[in-house]
Amino acid sequence: ILVSAKTEDSDKIIGLNMGADDYITKPFNPLELVARVKSNLRRYISLGNFKQENLEVLKYEALVLDNASKEVSVDGEVVKLTPIEYKILEMLLKNQGRVFSSRQIYESVWEEPGYNCDRTVAVHIRRIREKIEINPKDPKYIKVVWGVGYKIDKK
Incomplete structure (x- = not known):
């Protein structure tokens, strides 16, 4: 005004x-x-x-994040995520195709400056993959862009 x-x-x-x-x-x-x-x-x-x-329901292939119920499912089966894991996955799903550095993810999710946060984010990404991927070592959903960060491909 x-x-x-x-x-x-x-x-x-x-x-x-x-x-x-x-x-x-x-x-x-x-x-x-x-x-x-x-x-x-x-x-x-x-x-x-x-x-x-x-943006209440975010989807990528068989991965579905429902903001209204705060549930994540893969192939119709509900997956239990911690609040931090949920926020990371939500951020990546809302921005499909965009690569986020560990620091960007940390600062967005934890809402504080990210110093030496690479390992923390990597551990959370690994845990998310263990819960949503058939083969966490060959991820279908969360991809790593070596030396840069993480992303979910744009559909």
């Missing part, structure tokens, strides 16, 4: 064209500003929920 002392129509048009969702001129009633903020939040949340509905 752009708050400005400029009241000309051309100024409002420029502000909205530059990316502002709303424009309010000074002096303004604080209650009006609060109402505009609430209106923008409602719009943002409803659009955000629309996107989330599309």
Whole structure:
């Protein structure tokens, strides 16, 4: 929301064209500003929920991650993952085809700086593979890109 002392129509048009969702001129009633903020939040949340509905079930071949029930299944059989393993798998499924370094995975999942985290991430990836792969040594789902990181191929 752009708050400005400029009241000309051309100024409002420029502000909205530059990316502002709303424009309010000074002096303004604080209650009006609060109402505009609430209106923008409602719009943002409803659009955000629309996107989330599309991402509730993530699939790659026989691997299915259901965000609503927080369940992972392979070939219809439920697989028990720890919360960390679930977050790693969710991240990779949401970004199929994209390679993530161990550090990127660590910082995204653990939400803290990743220093010397390669081994930690590798262990979690190995455990996920043991649970979802038929042959963990020849993985079908989570691939390693040597020297770079991990990915799930884009379908």
